[in-house]
Amino acid sequence: xxxxxxxxxxxxxxxxxxxxxxxxxxxxxxxxxxxxxxxxxxxxxxxxxxxxxxxxxxxxxxxxxxxxxxxxxxxxxxxxxxxxxxxxxxxxxxxxxxxxxxxxxxxxxxxxxxxxxxxxxxxxxxxxxxxxxxxxxxxxxxxxxxxxxxxxxxxxxxxxxxxxxxxxxxxxxxxxxxxxxxxxxxxxxxxxxxxxxxxxxxxxxxxxxxxxxxxxxxxxxxxxxxxxxxxxxxxxxxxxxxxxxxxxxxxxxxxxxxxxxxxxxxxxxxxxxxxxxxxxxxxxxxxxxxxxxxxxxxxxxxxxxxxxxxxxxxxxxxxxxxxxxxxxxxxxxxxxxxxxxxxxxxxxxxxxxxxxxxxxxxxxxxxxxxxxxxxxxxxxxxxxxxxxxxxxxxxxxxxxxxxxxxxxxxxxxxxxxxxxxxxxxxxxxxxxxxxxxxxxxxxxxxxxxxxxxxxxxxxxxxxxxxxxxxxxxxxxxx
Amino acid sequence: xxxxxxxxxxxxxxxxxxxxxxxxxxxxxxxxxxxxxxxxxxxxxxxxxxxxxxxxxxxxxxxxxxxxxxxxxxxxxxxxxxxxxxxxxxxxxxxxxxxxxxxxxxxxxxxxxxxxxxxxxxxxxxxxxxxxxxxxxxxxxxxxxxxxxxxxxxxxxxxxxxxxxxxxxxxxxxxxxxxxxxxxxxxxxxxxxxxxxxxxxxxxxxxxxxxxxxxxxxxxxxxxxxxxxxxxxxxxxxxxxxxxxxxxxxxxx
Numbered sequence: 001x002x003x004x005x006x007x008x009x010x011x012x013x014x015x016x017x018x019x020x021x022x023x024x025x026x027x028x029x030x031x032x033x034x035x036x037x038x039x040x041x042x043x044x045x046x047x048x049x050x051x052x053x054x055x056x057x058x059x060x061x062x063x064x065x066x067x068x069x070x071x072x073x074x075x076x077x078x079x080x081x082x083x084x085x086x087x088x089x090x091x092x093x094x095x096x097x098x099x100x101x102x103x104x105x106x107x108x109x110x111x112x113x114x115x116x117x118x119x120x121x122x123x124x125x126x127x128x129x130x131x132x133x134x135x136x137x138x139x140x141x142x143x144x145x146x147x148x149x150x151x152x153x154x155x156x157x158x159x160x161x162x163x164x165x166x167x168x169x170x171x172x173x174x175x176x177x178x179x180x181x182x183x184x185x186x187x188x189x190x191x192x193x194x195x196x197x198x199x200x201x202x203x204x205x206x207x208x209x210x211x212x213x214x215x216x217x218x219x220x221x222x223x224x225x226x227x228x229x230x231x232x233x234x235x236x237x238x239x240x241x242x243x244x245x246x247x248x249x250x251x252x253x254x255x256x257x258x259x260x261x262x263x264x265x266x267x268x269x270x271x272x273x274x275x276x277x278x279x280x281x282x283x284x285x286x287x288x289x290x291x292x293x294x295x296x297x298x299x300x301x302x303x304x305x306x307x308x309x310x311x312x313x314x315x316x317x318x319x320x321x322x323x324x325x326x327x328x329x330x331x332x333x334x335x336x337x338x339x340x341x342x343x344x345x346x347x348x349x350x351x352x353x354x355x356x357x358x359x360x361x362x363x364x365x366x367x368x369x370x371x372x373x374x375x376x377x378x379x380x381x382x383x384x385x386x387x388x389x390x391x392x393x394x395x396x397x398x399x400x401x402x403x404x405x406x407x408x409x410x411x412x413x414x415x416x417x418x419x420x421x422x423x424x425x426x427x428x429x430x431x432x433x434x435x436x437x438x439x440x441x442x443x444x445x446x447x448x449x450x451x452x453x454x455x456x457x458x459x460x461x462x463x464x465x466x467x468x469x470x471x472x473x474x475x476x477x478x
Numbered sequence: 479x480x481x482x483x484x485x486x487x488x489x490x491x492x493x494x495x496x497x498x499x500x501x502x503x504x505x506x507x508x509x510x511x512x513x514x515x516x517x518x519x520x521x522x523x524x525x526x527x528x529x530x531x532x533x534x535x536x537x538x539x540x541x542x543x544x545x546x547x548x549x550x551x552x553x554x555x556x557x558x559x560x561x562x563x564x565x566x567x568x569x570x571x572x573x574x575x576x577x578x579x580x581x582x583x584x585x586x587x588x589x590x591x592x593x594x595x596x597x598x599x600x601x602x603x604x605x606x607x608x609x610x611x612x613x614x615x616x617x618x619x620x621x622x623x624x625x626x627x628x629x630x631x632x633x634x635x636x637x638x639x640x641x642x643x644x645x646x647x648x649x650x651x652x653x654x655x656x657x658x659x660x661x662x663x664x665x666x667x668x669x670x671x672x673x674x675x676x677x678x679x680x681x682x683x684x685x686x687x688x689x690x691x692x693x694x695x696x697x698x699x700x701x702x703x704x705x706x707x708x709x710x711x712x713x714x715x716x717x718x719x720x721x722x723x724x725x726x727x728x729x730x731x
Contacts (some may be wrong), residue, residue, distance in 0.1 A: 009490040013587045016594035023597045023642055030629035031644075060698070061633045079633060081645040084700045438625040444611055445624065448523035468634075 031077040034064060035438040038073050038421075040431075042376070045071030047423040047431030051388070051395055055475040056087045057439055060467040063087065066435075068421075073435075086467075087474040091158075095217040098158060104228060106217035107152040110204050112186060113176050116146035120188075136192040142202065143182035148240070149175040151232060153221075155250055166250035169263035173232050175273065176240035219282035219330065222290070224307055229268075229290055231283045236276045244269035244283065244290060244309060268309030281330050286362040287337035293330070300343070300358070302366055315366040319373060320356055329355075331384060335477075337361050338369070338389035344382075355382060357396070357424075359389045370394050370427045377420070385419070388477035393430075396422040397475050414443045414450070419472050439470035481572045485580035490587065493553045497588060500549065504542045504595035505602065508535040512607040526608050526627060527635035535603070536637050539596055546592050547663055550585045554667050574726040582718070585660045593641055593656075600638065604628045636696040651695060651703045655688055658710035662688075665717035672724050684713045 004011065036057075038045060053068040057075075063086065066075040080086050091098065096105035112118060121141040153169045177184075186202040193199070216233040223229070228247040249264035269292075271278070279295040289312065292303040300320040304312040320343060329344035341358045359370035369389060375382070380400040388395045401417045417440065423431040446469070508530070515521050515533035530536070557563045570577075608628075610621040624630065632638045643649045662684045669677030691706040 005491060006484075006487055008494060009486045009584065009587055012490070012591050016587070016591040019594035019597055020590070020642075023601070024644075027629060027632055027642060027644055030626055033626045033629065035625060059634070061639075079644045079648075080698065081643075081648050081703075082700045083698045441611060441624045445523055445525060445609070448612060449520075452519055452523055 031079075032075070034075075035436060036064065036066065036073065036075050037436050038068065038071070039434045039436045041420075041433055042429060043423070043431035043433075045431070045433065047071075047393075047425075048395075048421070048433075050393075051390060052478050053395075053397060053421065053475065054478075055385070055397075056473050057437055057470050058086055058473055059442070059470045060086060064437075064470075068435075089473050093218065097218050097221050097223075099223050099228075101158050102164065103156050103158055104221060105154045105156075106221055106230065107154060108217075108232070109150050109152060110147035110177070110184070111150055111172065112142070112144045112184070112202055113146040113148045116144045117182065118142050118144045119182050135194065138190045138192070140188050141205075142186045142188045144184045144186065145180070145182050146176055146178045147184045147204070149173045149177070149232060149238075151230065151245065153228070153230070153247065153250075166252050166263070168253040169228075169247045169250050169265055170253075171245065171261055171263075171265055173245075174241040174243070174267070174270075175232055175234055175238050177237065178239055216281075219332070220280065222283050222285040224285040224288070224290060227307075229283060229285070231280055231292065233282075234273055234278070234280050236279060238273045239276070240273055241270050242273050242278075242280060243267040243271065244292065244305065246309075269305055269311075282332060284332050284334060284339060286334050286339045289362050289364075291339055291362055293332070293341065300341075302339075302360065304362060304364075304366055313365045315360070315368065317358060317368075317371065319371055320358065331387075333384075333387040335388050335390075337363060340387040340389055340394060342375075342384060342387060357387070357394065359387075359394045361389075370424055372424055372427050376422060376429050376432060385472060385475035386477055390477075393423055393425045395477055396424070397477065398422070399472065414447050416440055416443065435472075437470070442469040481570075482576045482580055482583075485572070485576060486583050486587075489553060489580060489584045492556060493549045493584075493588070496549055497546070497591070500542050500545050501591055501595040503545075504539065504592060505599045507538040507542070508533075508599040508603040509606060511535050511538060512603045516607050516609070522609055523611070524609050525624075525631065525634070526604055527631040527638065529607075529609060530600070530603065530631070530635065531637065535599075539637075542592060542596075546588050550588055550663060551667055553584065554581065554664075554671070558671075575722050578718075578722045578725045582660065582664055582721075585664055586656075589656060589660060596641060600632075600641075601628070604631065640692060640695055647703055648695065650707045651691065654707040654710040654714070655691060658684055658688055658714045661714040661717045661721075665721050668721050668724050674724070677720070680713065680716070684710070684717075687713075 048068060048071045054066065056063040056065045056078075058064070058080075060083075061080050063078045063080065064075045065078055066073060078085070093103055093105065095107070096103050098104070119142070121143065150170060150172050155164050155167050155169075157164050185205045187205055189201045189203065191199040191201075220233050221228060221230040229244055230247070231244050232242055234242050245265055245267050247263065247265040251263040253262050277297045279298075280292070281295060282293040284291045284293065288307070290305045290307065290309075292305065294301050294303070296316065300317040301314065302317075303314045306312060331342045331344075333340040333342070339360050339362050341360075342355050343357075344355045355375045357370065357372040357375055358368070361367040361369055369392065372394075375396065377398075377400055380402055383399045383401070385397045385399060386395075387397075398420055399417050400420050401415045419435040419437075421431070421433050421435065422429060511533040512529065512535065515529050521529050521532070524532075604627070608623050610623055613620045613622050632642055633644060639648065640652055640655075643652045662681055666678065666681045669675065669681065687706070687709065691703065691710065694701055694703060694706065
């Protein structure tokens with residue numbers, strides 16, 4: 001007893017430190033205690049012998065960085081101490097793309113076409129006058145049966161706190177939309193200056209908005225040799241003349257109402273829309289060339305141009321038909337001189353079903369490498385992490401989510417998902433494997449919790465924070 | 479060194495009994511609270527770290543932390559009560575620095591013991607009351623734990639991450655926070671005893687900075703916490719230097 005009294009502080013300290021050290025030892029030993037292996041579903045891992053796949057399975061607090069090389073998988077635990085330690089998912093801008101820290105957002109409006117029939121609505125005039133002889137503004141409503149589209153591109157820094165000097169490019173496109181009635185509504189603003197000069201502006205207020213689908217504009221912008229090129233995602237209902245535009249210079253402009261030419265740019269490629277058989281889907285830059293992806297008579301067609309707009313080659317893929325409404329389900333992946341185009345028949349919430357895949361090599365000529373009518377998954381929706389072509393193989397890393405009966409159209413962020421790697425050689429599936437982890441347990445816990453809550457408390461809702469669940473990010477192939 | 483060791487043990491013995499009560503409370507409180515929380519059907523499929531926080535275990539730790547602070551302070555004030563042992567202590571033929579550092583060491587041991595007790599409480603809590611998944615295999619229902627669930631809880635809970643930091647920067651931050659807490663606590667008592675009330679200004683500043691640092695850790699701020707750790711260490715060094723000076727001058731008598 002006397003020994004204990006004489007050494008009590010050392011005894012307490014020793015027990016405490018041992019407990020703390022053992023806790024650290026436990027954590028150190030447990031950090032790699034995770035299910036992480038590649039399960040073959042079809043074929044053999046040898047199909048992955050000439051590719052290295054890297055990525056991370058992470059939540060907000062930690063990541064398992066992995067590398068699959070020669071079919072062997074290695075993973076490495078990383079403890080995140082700061083938010084910046086995590087691998088950031090790429091920001092997907094609505095109708096925008098980013099380059100060199102700047103975000104380019106594609107917007108549009110329309111103006112009354114020069115040869116349109118118009119009608120002024122009587123008794124809609126208002127006058128905001130200046131009794132001291134200054135500027136007078138008159139407003140009235142005008143209807144038109146024909147409008148011309150104006151492409152409008154805005155630039156801002158990715159960091160909202162940093163200003164950009166030249167923020168805007170605007171150009172009338174020559175693309176028109178015709179109606180058999182006066183359905184396009186405008187507010188006509190006539191400004192009369194004290195010297196008698198008049199300025200007329202038309203603000204579009206309503207009528208049929210153009211067909212372009214949500215986020216289709218981002219797919220129609222691309223950078224080549226530091227310059228922004230774009231086309232307009234027109235459909236068969238448009239008339240006039242579409243084309244590929246290049247932006248030479250942006251201009252400082254803050255007004256939302258200056259529908260005129262802003263900045264410097266031009267149309268370098270032109271084609272008529274008057275046959276009403278064309279749908280413009282996307283524009284990509286590959287290997288120093290511009291690739292226009294369109295559907296002509298509902299058949300997927302690629303056209304290649306050089307940076308000056310000189311036509312180089314064209315190829316139609318008759319096997320990939322009925323792709324009129326595929327703009328929203330179209331995804332492109334570029335590696336070196338390969339362009340991989342994935343087209344889903346149905347699309348919702350960024351997922352595609354029953355995808356077809358085309359892999360082509362782009363040079364002065366288009367060389368088709370792979371044409372896969374239907375990727376090998378069923379009753380599942382796919383969200384591709386990456387698609388990469390190498391030699392005569394194409395590698396697809398995708399997240400597949402099981403569609404249970406009745407929830408096909410339900411947005412369900414907690415749905416069971418798995419990472420699947422597929423390899424096609426000469427358009428034939430030679431390997432399909434699943435990277436098996438226990439990450440779904442995070443979602444499963446949440447699914448069970450929601451079930452319980454619905455049953456007990458009758459409360460719905462999800463409160464979904466994606467970074468609380470382990471998910472794959474930053475998948476790269478080389 | 480011998481006198482230092484003896485003094486540490488002597489001072490530690492004074493608070494041992496109530497301290498053991500605090501440690502036992504720190505270990506078993508989470509068990510009672512988790513048990514109560516797991517009776518709620520809403521919690522049986524929640525993550526362990528969420529149940530731990532929502533059951534009041536973190537609040538209980540805060541109470542035991544305050545109790546430990548109170549015990550440490552009481553151990554000094556006891557020298558001024560009844561027997562007035564502070565005068566005996568100051569009259570001992572030992573260096574005054576030894577008196578200062580022995581008390582500081584006792585404070586450290588108290589808090590290290592508290593952290594260890596909380597870790598035992600967490601491990602026991604997980605072993606006995608962890609939420610489960612539901613699996614049906616061959617028609618039979620199994621209630622399984624998450625694979626590596628305890629480790630995942632340790633790295634996902636802000637509270638556990640401060641107690642058991644697994645990164646170097648976080649570890650340094652937790653350690654310097656502990657050092658600053660202990661040295662600030664002791665210094666504040668010395669300031670009061672020596673009637674140097676201006677000393678409370680840096681004390682309050684450091685307490686605010688400790689809270690700020692912990693908030694940064696909870697929010698996983700991108701700021702460099704080595705700077706915070708350095709500031710806390712410098713403040714601790716100042717408090718130690720000035721504390722030793724106060725004890726040497728018998729200002730606390």
